[in-house]
Amino acid sequence: MRLPSRLPAASEQLPCAQAVRPSIFNRQMKKPLILLTNDDGVLAPGIRTLADALRDFADVVVAAPDRERSAASHSISLDRPLRVDEVEANTYAIDGTPVDCVYLALLHLVPRRPSLVVSGINNGFNLGSDVFYSGTVAGAVEGALRGVPALAVSLERKRPQDFSHAADFARALAHEIIRRGAEALPDASLLSVNLPAGPVRGYRVTFLGRRVYRDQVDVRQDLRGRSYYWIGGPEENATDLPGSDCSAVRDGLASVTPLGLDLTHTRLIGELVGWQVGNFVHEAIERAKS
Numbered sequence: 522m523r524l525p526s527r528l529p530a531a532s533e534q535l536p537c538a539q540a541v542r543p544s545i546f547n548r549q550m551k552k553p554l555i556l557l558t559n560d561d562g563v564l565a566p567g568i569r570t571l572a573d574a575l576r577d578f579a580d581v582v583v584a585a586p587d588r589e590r591s592a593a594s595h596s597i598s599l600d601r602p603l604r605v606d607e608v609e610a611n612t613y614a615i616d617g618t619p620v621d622c623v624y625l626a627l628l629h630l631v632p633r634r635p636s637l638v639v640s641g642i643n644n645g646f647n648l649g650s651d652v653f654y655s656g657t658v659a660g661a662v663e664g665a666l667r668g669v670p671a672l673a674v675s676l677e678r679k680r681p682q683d684f685s686h687a688a689d690f691a692r693a694l695a696h697e698i699i700r701r702g703a704e705a706l707p708d709a710s711l712l713s714v715n716l717p718a719g720p721v722r723g724y725r726v727t728f729l730g731r732r733v734y735r736d737q738v739d740v741r742q743d744l745r746g747r748s749y750y751w752i753g754g755p756e757e758n759a760t761d762l763p764g765s766d767c768s769a770v771r772d773g774l775a776s777v778t779p780l781g782l783d784l785t786h787t788r789l790i791g792e793l794v795g796w797q798v799g800n801f802v803h804e805a806i807e808r809a810k811s
């Protein structure tokens with residue numbers, strides 16, 4: 522089959538792509554379509570529980586890695602082909618990263634433009650700076666990059682793990698995003714949700730906090746005397762600012778954090794204009810002289 526050169530425009534969609542009102546649930550109209558991915562693997566209990574919950578009101582296509590790809594960040598596979606296996610109807614296992622899965626699904630696998638991309642439910646928080654490493658968040662970011670509203674969902678790691686409460690919250694939030702239609706989330710934005718284990722007592726709209734880890738490199742030797750390394754240490758107990766995602770989950774609440782794709786530090790732009798970098802002259806001075 523031929524890869525389309527672009528994702529269909531919103532104006533080319535069926536009724537589910539327009540501003541969504543409660544009438545979308547009329548049986549005479551198509552359900553909204555949700556593309557679902559994760560970084561824990563296509564058979565992980567979190568994504569399967571969430572798929573079942575979302576099917577209450579939407580058609581769901583699952584495109585997820587064929588194995589765990591945690592901390593893959595926004596890695597994309599450009600140096601090898603990807604293999605796809607339809608393990609169940611509308612459920613695709615892909616031998617790539619979460620970003621690979623969303624890219625391939627949006628451009629080739631989905632039957633129409635999705636109303637929403639959802640990534641999760643991740644087995645473990647993605648708080649603060651975790652968003653830069655997380656494959657779960659990256660899956661949602663890829664959706665947002667391609668103009669589709671997106672949502673990442675992560676749950677506190679516990680044993681035994683119960684994803685049902687997080688799935689209920691994610692379903693309610695996904696429903697609200699779709700109900701609000703095309704203007705629900707601005708372009709180049711997404712939502713990152715973190716939930717403490719157990720029933721959801723409520724939620725707080727938050728900013729990214731500071732999740733502190735012990736930086737360490739664990740050096741070991743194999744049977745032939747060669748060194749190998751484990752990097753990354755456990756989380757440290759640290760206080761955080763009120764209103765952050767870390768504070769919300771510590772208070773037993775779900776955090777809903779809006780993220781933007783523009784990483785520009787706007788205040789620093791003005792300060793950099795005044796820098797003198799060696800003998801190089803920046804463009805603003807050249808314009809002033811002309």
